[in-house]
Amino acid sequence: MTATLSFLSxxxxxxxxTDFQLREITGAAGLFxxxxxxxxxxxxxxxxxxxxxxxxxxxxxxxxxxxxxxTGPEQAMVLVVTNPGETGTTVNLMAPIVVNADTGRCAxxxxxxxxxxxxxxxxxxxxxxxxxxx
Numbered sequence: 001m002t003a004t005l006s007f008l009s010x011x012x013x014x015x016x017x018t019d020f021q022l023r024e025i026t027g028a029a030g031l032f033x034x035x036x037x038x039x040x041x042x043x044x045x046x047x048x049x050x051x052x053x054x055x056x057x058x059x060x061x062x063x064x065x066x067x068x069x070x071t072g073p074e075q076a077m078v079l080v081v082t083n084p085g086e087t088g089t090t091v092n093l094m095a096p097i098v099v100n101a102d103t104g105r106c107a108x109x110x111x112x113x114x115x116x117x118x119x120x121x122x123x124x125x126x127x128x129x130x131x132x133x134x
Contacts, residue, residue, distance in 0.1 A: 004104050005034070008067055011108045012095070017042060022079075022099075032079070034097075046079040047091060052122070053080065058096055058111050068100045068107060077101045083119065090119040 001024040010018050019037040024030075030051030036042040049056045058078065060070075070076050077099040080091040093116035099106040 001032075004037070005099060005106045006104055008105065008107045011097070014042060022046075031082075034079075045082045045084070046097060047082055047122075049078040049080050049096065053091070053093075056080070056093060056116075058093070058109075058116060059114060060098055060109060064098065064107060064109050068098060068105050069103060070098075070100055075101055082122065089122040091122050092118055093120045094118045 001022075003022045005020045005022050007018040007020070010016055014036070017036045017038060021035050021037055023033050023035065025033060025045075030048035032046050032048070034044045034046050047053070056078070060076070065076075068076070079097040079099060080093060081095070081097070083090045083092065093111075094114075095108050095110045095118075097106055097108045
């Protein structure tokens with residue numbers, strides 16, 4: 001999967017960049033490289049929250065939903081920025097990137113007043129059980 005994303009305003013720390021390419025990492029469903037369309041040296045790794053964090057349920061304000069032209073939750077793709085480190089990988093749950101999957105309009109939204117951590121440890125994804133093995 002490859003998609004063109006256009007941020008409503010530059011993500012924190014990446015001004016003035018607003019246009020990016022989202023490319024899925026081969027062999028890692030739900031893991032993407034988010035690369036600037038202008039500065040090819042600027043790249044983040046992001047995860048599709050629905051794949052890796054099924055219990056992550058950030059509340060997006062009506063104002064943000066309107067700005068992204070979201071008509072319902074099924075239209076939103078929620079990405080979280082990953083931060084690989086020597087002792088493991090963390091994800092930023094406090095500031096997800098919310099994408100209108102139909103248009104590519106997106107915003108990194110800071111979830112004020114919600115209890116999501118800035119650096120949550122990413123645990124291995126559980127593989128579905130194979131019922132045929134029983």
